[in-house]
Amino acid sequence: MDHADVAGDIASILLTEEQIGAKLDEIAAQIDKDYAGKDLLLVGVLKGAVMVMADLSRRLHTKAEMDWMAVSSYGSGTKSSGVVRILKDLDTDLTGRNVLIVEDIIDSGLTLSWLVANLRSRGPESVEIAAALRKPDAAKVQVDVKYVGFDIPTEFVVGYGLDYAEKYRNLPFVATLAPHVYS
Ligand code: 5GP
Incomplete structure (x- = not known):
């Protein structure tokens, strides 16, 4: 696909489609081992996790169901506050x-630590996390993530499900944006 129409907005590509795909091959193989003989429920967090959910789930040999949640973090601007509201709950x-x-990115970890506690309170056998990206230097709370694609620097990235003002989610790679996009 030609992304020439957004090419001028991209500052640099952090992770290519090929790099992401190769990492998901490894993670899917590990999940298949870890969940052998178990029934697996993949829970995607809308909207950012759509890409990683699609790419990871189709690599699995384990029988898996999928469900989705939408949450909103109350916070100022782009910062997460840890106060979370459920916009769409699971059907399961x-x-x-x-x-x-299945998460797109772990930044402060506040949203995810709330989500883990919320799901644990519903009587599951286990709750684990798979995240495509993690910013280790931005962590405000420790979140135990079982599967991580890539640790990245603390900078704002888009693509592979991640947006800026709802744009750029469709890019197949992870990138930083040129300064003119923000002005
Ligand atoms: P946390 O609660 O871990 O701070 O926030 C996680 C959520 O913030 C992610 O699911 C994602 O929606 C958003 N987020 C965090 N870092 C980035 C980033 O670099 N780019 C984009 N587009 N969203 C981010």
């Missing part, structure tokens, strides 16, 4: 289920 009863939360 979690009692006795092995839940794997």
Whole structure:
């Protein structure tokens, strides 16, 4: 696909489609090992996790169901506050289920630590996390992430599901934006 129309907005590409795909091959193989013989429920967090959910889930050999949540973080601007509101809840009863939360990116970790506690309170067998990206230097709370694609520097990235003002989610790579986009 030709992304020439947004090419002028991209400052640099951090992770290519090929790099992401190769990493997801490894993670899917590990999940297949870890969940052998178990029923797996993948929980995607809208909207950012759409790409990683699609790419990771189709690599699995383990039988898996998928469900989705939408949450909003109350906070100022782009900063997460840890106060979370459920905009769309799961359709699935979690009692006795092995839940794997599939996330786009872990920044402060506040949203995810709230989400893990919320899902754990519903009586599942297990709750684990798979995240495509993590910013280790931005962590405000420790979140135990079982599967991580890439640790990246603390800078704002778009693509591969991640947006800026709802744009750039469709890019197949992870990139930083040129300064003119923000002005
Ligand atoms: P946390 O609660 O970990 O600070 O925030 C996680 C959420 O913030 C992510 O699911 C994502 O929606 C958003 N976020 C964090 N860092 C970035 C980033 O670099 N780019 C974009 N587009 N969104 C981000």
